[in-house]
Amino acid sequence: MSGAVVVDGPGEHRLTGHEPRQPAAGEALVRVHAVGICGSDREVYQGNRPEGYVRYPLTPGHEWSGTVAAVGADVPSDLVGRKVVGEGFRNCQVCDRCHAGETTLCTAGYEETGFTQPGAMAGTLTLPARLLHVLADDADLTAAALLEPAACVAAAALKANARPGERTAVVGTGTLGMFAVQFLRAGSPAELLVVGTRTEREELAREFGATDFRTKDQELPDDFDVVIETAGSASAARTAAALLRRGGRLVLTGIPAAGAEGLDPTDLVVRQLEVHTVFGAPPDAWAHTVRVFGAGLLDPLPLVTHELPLAEFPRAIELVGAGDPKVGKVLLRP
Numbered sequence: 001m002s003g004a005v006v007v008d009g010p011g012e013h014r015l016t017g018h019e020p021r022q023p024a025a026g027e028a029l030v031r032v033h034a035v036g037i038c039g040s041d042r043e044v045y046q047g048n049r050p051e052g053y054v055r056y057p058l059t060p061g062h063e064w065s066g067t068v069a070a071v072g073a074d075v076p077s078d079l080v081g082r083k084v085v086g087e088g089f090r091n092c093q094v095c096d097r098c099h100a101g102e103t104t105l106c107t108a109g110y111e112e113t114g115f116t117q118p119g120a121m122a123g124t125l126t127l128p129a130r131l132l133h134v135l136a137d138d139a140d141l142t143a144a145a146l147l148e149p150a151a152c153v154a155a156a157a158l159k160a161n162a163r164p165g166e167r168t169a170v171v172g173t174g175t176l177g178m179f180a181v182q183f184l185r186a187g188s189p190a191e192l193l194v195v196g197t198r199t200e201r202e203e204l205a206r207e208f209g210a211t212d213f214r215t216k217d218q219e220l221p222d223d224f225d226v227v228i229e230t231a232g233s234a235s236a237a238r239t240a241a242a243l244l245r246r247g248g249r250l251v252l253t254g255i256p257a258a259g260a261e262g263l264d265p266t267d268l269v270v271r272q273l274e275v276h277t278v279f280g281a282p283p284d285a286w287a288h289t290v291r292v293f294g295a296g297l298l299d300p301l302p303l304v305t306h307e308l309p310l311a312e313f314p315r316a317i318e319l320v321g322a323g324d325p326k327v328g329k330v331l332l333r334p
Contacts, residue, residue, distance in 0.1 A: 002123025002334060005313045008057045010047025015311055020124040023072035028079060028129040030086070034145035034307070035120040036063030037316045037330045038175070039232070044115065045317050050258075054115050061119030061332075062088045062112065065144035068132070075129040083139050085147045087131040087286055088113040104280035112280075121310060123334045133290045142307070144293070145331055146300035150179045151281035151289040153230070156251040157183035158285060159276040162226045169193040169224045170210075171240040172231030173201035175303050175329050176253055178208055180228045185209030186297045195220065195239060196231075200325040204302060224248060234260035241273060249274045306330040 004018035023029045041060050043049040064086070068079045091098050092108035113119050113127060135144055153176050162168050168189040170180040173196030184192055185208065193212045194205040202213040214220060216239050225248055229240035232254025241250055241263055250273055256262075268275060281289075292298045305328035308316050316330045 003310050004059050004122030005061075005310055005332075006057050006059055007045055011045065013045065013313060015313070018122045018124070020069075021126040023070055023075070023126050023129075025073040026075060026128055026130070027072045027126055028068050028075055028084075028132060029070040030066040030084060030125045030127070030132075031069045032061075032064055032066045032120045032123060032125055032334045033141040034065055034331045034333050035061040036145050036148070037320050037332065038063060038149065039320065041114070042317055042321050049115070053110060058115070059118045059122050060114045061121035061125075062114030063145060063148040064120035064125065065135075065141040065147070066120070066125065067141070069124065071129060079129065079132070079134070083135040083137065083141055083144070084132045085135065085144055085286075085290070086113070086125075086127055086133065087151075087281070087283065088115075088148065089280055090117055090128070090131075093130075101282055101284060103282045121313065121332060121334070133286050135290065136294050139294070140301065142304065142331065143300040146175070146303060146329060147289055147293060148281070149175050150293070150298060150300065151286045152176065152253060152278060153179040153183055153228070154289040154292070155278045155281045155285035156180065156228050156230075156253050156276075157187075158288060159278065160184075160226045160228055160249055160251045162187045162189060164188040165190045166225040167191045167193075167223070168226045169195065169228075169240075169243050171195045171227060171229045171236050171243070172254065173198055173205060174230065176230035177201075178204060178303055179298070179300075180230055181205055181208040181210055182298050183292070184226070184228070186292060191224075193221070193224065193243075195243070198325050207302070208299070227251070228253065230254055232256060234262060237263055241267065244271070244273055246271045247273070249276070251276045251278060253278045255279075300329075303329045304331055307333055310334050
């Protein structure tokens with residue numbers, strides 16, 4: 001018997017025994033290798049998750065990697081033994097949005113692994129096999145545990161549609177920001193500016209392909225073609241919009257606190273800015289991420305700074321919220 005983290009309610013958790021749930025028809029049982037902690041997991045633990053987007057008691061964990069241990073009926077048996085990652089949104093597959101490939105907009109209601117359905121902070125995870133994305137046999141599963149946030153950024157990169165030779169920028173230097181740098185770099189931009197608050201991230205940003213790094217307090221340009229915002233604050237969104245030329249393209253991925261002052265609609269209209277938003281990752285973004293990762297164009301490992309056992313879940317949550325510039329991605333290892 002392995003262990004599992006269970007959050008019974010805001011501020012209440014326990015480590016309990018875990019018995020794998022055998023897969024039913026259409027499902028797969030995955031042996032979890034690693035699971036990432038992000039700000040939304042902290043929201044679950046603290047009780048700050050918006051109403052309807054969490055269901056207690058809950059085993060969290062939506063960023064994960066693992067190996068298929070068993071499959072149910074109607075699932076190809078050759079999946080067993082394969083390294084995989086998996087989509088989080090439990091879409092209905094039959095509504096008009098799902099048929100359009102926009103599974104994160106499923107009209108049947110919100111259901112997601114690690115928030116309303118059992119997540120990966122356990123020895124195993126049982127989920128619909130249709131959500132799995134198979135990795136190469138030699139894939140690094142520790143690195144692959146970060147492909148969920150990478151897929152969210154891939155959704156942003158696809159919406160940004162940056163063309164070779166365009167001037168691009170990223171606002172935010174966390175995990176999402178560093179993935180945004182890598183995705184934009186793969187598109188051969190003329191310039192790739194990173195704007196953040198932590199100068200400690202400059203070296204890593206440049207390693208990933210940034211051609212310039214500035215803090216938001218420095219003088220910033222206003223003639224970029226594409227900007228991806230990943231910082232999750234209203235001020236970051238405004239900074240991102242200000243970087244754009246007239247007619248530029250902006251993609252927002254961060255979620256500011258409720259009631260935050262937003263973008264100026266007059267500015268958006270007068271400058272004819274094209275604004276997109278991202279919440280989660282649909283299948284095409286996941287497929288794109290797995291391809292880019294398999295091609296060696298995405299390097300998640302430098303973002304990992306801590307690997308802890310499940311029993312240290314409280315410390316992992318504390319590390320994520322500490323604001324320490326030395327803390328990057330925190331992984332739990334069931």
